[in-house]
Amino acid sequence: xxxxSASLVEPPVRIAxxxxxxETLRALLGQRSAVVGLxxxxxxxxxxxxANFIAPYPAEGSAAQLVRPGEPGRRAESCIHxxxxxxxxxxxxxxxxxxxxxxxxxxxxGARLSLIIGFATVGVAIIIGTTIGAIAGFAGxxxxxxxxxxxxxxxxxxxxxxxxxxxxxxxxxxxxxxxxIAIVAIPVYARVMRASVLSxxxxxxxxxxxxxxxxxxxxxxRRIMPNALTPLIVTGTLGIASAVxxxxxxxxxxxxxxxxxxxGAMIGSEFNGIFSRPLIVLAPGFALTLTxxxxxxxxxxxxxxxxxxxxx
Amino acid sequence: MTRFLVRRLLLTIPVMIGIVFLVFVLARVIPGDxxxxxxxxxxxxxxxxxxxxxxxxxxxxxxxxxxxxxDLAHGDLGFSIRQGRPVSELLIERLPLTVELxxxxxxxxxxxxxxxxxxxxxxxxxxxxxxxxxxxNLGVSIPVFVLGLLLQFIFAVxxxxxxxxxxxxxxxxxxxPVVPLAVAWGLDGLGGPLRGLLxxxxxxxxxNYLVRFEWERFIDAARHMILPxxxxxTIPMAIIARITRSSLVDVLGLDYVRTARAKGLAxxxxxxxxxxxxxxxxxxxxxxxxxxxxLSGAVLTETIFNLTGLGRTLYEAIIGRDYIVxxxxxxxxxxxxxxxxxxxxLSYAVLDPRIxxx
Numbered sequence: 001x002x003x004x005s006a007s008l009v010e011p012p013v014r015i016a017x018x019x020x021x022x023e024t025l026r027a028l029l030g031q032r033s034a035v036v037g038l039x040x041x042x043x044x045x046x047x048x049x050x051a052n053f054i055a056p057y058p059a060e061g062s063a064a065q066l067v068r069p070g071e072p073g074r075r076a077e078s079c080i081h082x083x084x085x086x087x088x089x090x091x092x093x094x095x096x097x098x099x100x101x102x103x104x105x106x107x108x109x110g111a112r113l114s115l116i117i118g119f120a121t122v123g124v125a126i127i128i129g130t131t132i133g134a135i136a137g138f139a140g141x142x143x144x145x146x147x148x149x150x151x152x153x154x155x156x157x158x159x160x161x162x163x164x165x166x167x168x169x170x171x172x173x174x175x176x177x178x179x180x181i182a183i184v185a186i187p188v189y190a191r192v193m194r195a196s197v198l199s200x201x202x203x204x205x206x207x208x209x210x211x212x213x214x215x216x217x218x219x220x221x222r223r224i225m226p227n228a229l230t231p232l233i234v235t236g237t238l239g240i241a242s243a244v245x246x247x248x249x250x251x252x253x254x255x256x257x258x259x260x261x262x263x264g265a266m267i268g269s270e271f272n273g274i275f276s277r278p279l280i281v282l283a284p285g286f287a288l289t290l291t292x293x294x295x296x297x298x299x300x301x302x303x304x305x306x307x308x309x310x311x312x
Numbered sequence: 313m314t315r316f317l318v319r320r321l322l323l324t325i326p327v328m329i330g331i332v333f334l335v336f337v338l339a340r341v342i343p344g345d346x347x348x349x350x351x352x353x354x355x356x357x358x359x360x361x362x363x364x365x366x367x368x369x370x371x372x373x374x375x376x377x378x379x380x381x382x383d384l385a386h387g388d389l390g391f392s393i394r395q396g397r398p399v400s401e402l403l404i405e406r407l408p409l410t411v412e413l414x415x416x417x418x419x420x421x422x423x424x425x426x427x428x429x430x431x432x433x434x435x436x437x438x439x440x441x442x443x444x445x446x447x448x449n450l451g452v453s454i455p456v457f458v459l460g461l462l463l464q465f466i467f468a469v470x471x472x473x474x475x476x477x478x479x480x481x482x483x484x485x486x487x488x489p490v491v492p493l494a495v496a497w498g499l500d501g502l503g504g505p506l507r508g509l510l511x512x513x514x515x516x517x518x519x520n521y522l523v524r525f526e527w528e529r530f531i532d533a534a535r536h537m538i539l540p541x542x543x544x545x546t547i548p549m550a551i552i553a554r555i556t557r558s559s560l561v562d563v564l565g566l567d568y569v570r571t572a573r574a575k576g577l578a579x580x581x582x583x584x585x586x587x588x589x590x591x592x593x594x595x596x597x598x599x600x601x602x603x604x605x606x607l608s609g610a611v612l613t614e615t616i617f618n619l620t621g622l623g624r625t626l627y628e629a630i631i632g633r634d635y636i637v638x639x640x641x642x643x644x645x646x647x648x649x650x651x652x653x654x655x656x657x658l659s660y661a662v663l664d665p666r667i668x669x670x
Contacts, residue, residue, distance in 0.1 A: 153334070156649065157604075158603075158607040159604065159608055160607075160611060161607060161611065161626065161630075161645075164627060164630050165338060168630050168631060169341060241453065245455055248455060249456075249608075249612060252457050252612065252615075253612070264455075267457060267458065267461070268457075271461060271616065274461045274465050274469070275464075275468070275469055281461055282461065282465065285455070286458075288458060289450075289455065290453075292453040292454075292455070293450060293453035296449055296453050297449060
């Protein structure tokens with residue numbers, strides 16, 4: 001009985017069946033930018049997963065074997081054995097930083113941290129943002145106005161400056177920097193979610209579901225969420241790019257822990273080395289740029305593949 | 313047009329009051345004792361009490377706000393807790409650099425971004441289009457501080473002794489004198505806001521040297537601006553190029569453009585006379601929105617290039633809990649936002665008569 005009446009109001013929504021998924025994947029792989037983005041990200045995911053095997057030295061703490069014998073305190077230059085570096089010197093690809101740590105190892109381990117930062121930050125922002133957006137869209141009227149004006153205020157501040165204020169308020173650490181960037185990103189997801197709620201709230205299949213006694217929570221999760229998923233995935237992927245970038249910027253300014261194997265922090269603590277030993281600064285810089293580029297390209301590709309209306 | 317302008321100006325008043333209030337509250341929410349932050353080791357209860365008394369920090373918060381408003385009405389932005397100097401003096405000394413830098417960055421972004429976007433919209437899917445969009449993607453992906461360092465490495469290390477070599481940091485060669493315009497023009501006795509304005513302009517070094525026809529010094533100051541301005545311009549440039557492209561592609565697909573083509577107008581004419589005007593609306597909006605990106609970028613650019621401007625000062629004030637400086641500088645930023653929005657709205661009215669009339 002219930003099944004037949006439910007099928008009468010079958011909503012025009014995307015349902016994640018295996019066929020649907022395969023179709024989406026094929027569309028995605030047809031996008032040049034998505035393929036390039038996935039390839040770049042693949043490299044970093046690989047180095048994040050297997051950092052322990054790829055990196056010749058640990059990321060944290062100074063490696064005593066990298067201090068040049070007889071020259072304590074001197075930084076080891078880049079030294080690759082097959083390129084003619086004497087075998088009695090320790091092998092380092094990008095050289096070592098001010099604490100005698102191997103920069104190549106730290107860049108490899110940095111992939112792990114940056115990917116976690118990206119996903120975790122955006123994850124938190126999406127959870128809080130979609131909740132606010134859903135409440136605003138559902139409630140309408142005063143609540144909607146209040147919540148969305150609050151979001152406008154957050155958006156009105158320059159993101160990085162607001163994040164600096166928040167980190168100063170809650171204390172300097174990587175976790176707090178991620179929290180600050182998540183807070184700054186909330187309005188974007190609140191807007192996306194609210195727009196999705198508003199676009200389907202008054203449609204017949206939602207009215208029908210309500211008439212059949214479906215709870216607001218059920219309407220939200222079964223009727224509205226599937227419609228909001230596409231814009232959320234696209235915005236979220238592009239959001240990871242800016243989250244990685246912004247957390248790195250805070251790290252660069254010294255607002256996370258000192259000595260963290262995070263690309264932004266590595267650049268921040270050594271940036272004067274650009275004149276004498278550019279590799280220890282440029283290596284983490286390029287890794288950071290490529291990761292952000294990967295997420296941006298993937299996001300663009302996803303948008304074109306999932307939502308043909310948006311593609312231009 | 314006048315009515316539009318007046319109405320639009322009146323609308324900014326409640327926004328400004330809201331911002332003043334918000335900035336005041338935000339500055340107070342930052343935990344930590346400003347006295348201990350400012351005096352460090354020397355701080356003890358007696359000294360801090362006197363310190364708080366002197367800076368009005370012992371009063372209840374609402375009273376502090378009232379006093380703050382009263383001072384603002386007199387054009388007084390207060391004294392920096394850490395530096396013991398008037399905030400207005402700090403502003404006149406440090407804001408001009410950031411304004412100068414931001415204007416050059418925006419200029420570069422517009423002058424390169426719009427033509428790139430146009431070209432790739434007209435030659436859609438050509439190699440130019442693909443390359444432009446690749447550059448645009450790179451532009452939004454490379455962090456400002458990484459690009460700044462890369463530019464330093466290329467132009468101040470690799471190309472140092474060549475024709476293309478550029479100075480890596482600072483504003484002028486060491487020891488170059490910067491004479492305030494008021495002094496140079498014999499207006500030393502001048503006081504008040506006019507003097508402030510003149511000093512403000514004097515501290516934009518390129519402008520200062522330019523209006524006094526000191527060509528060599530001007531070229532030196534301009535050369536120091538190039539790298540930071542380019543670093544700061546990439547994100548706005550990439551965004552402007554993307555928006556120009558997508559907006560023009562949209563407009564070129566509209567019926568009225570087809571009509572213009574059908575009546576025999578040349579392709580370039582159609583773009584210039586018919587499509588551009590409509591396509592520019594979103595571009596103008598996005599240019600107005602770049603102020604936030606420029607400010608966030610200024611903190612990082614000024615750090616890399618060893619410049620003391622608004623970004624660096626604000627950053628240090630936040631870290632050092634210098635409430636009064638945070639308030640003063642944020643207020644200026646907020647005014648900047650309001651002015652930018654106003655300019656965007658005005659250019660709408662110029663570009664699209666329908667907005668002016670409604």
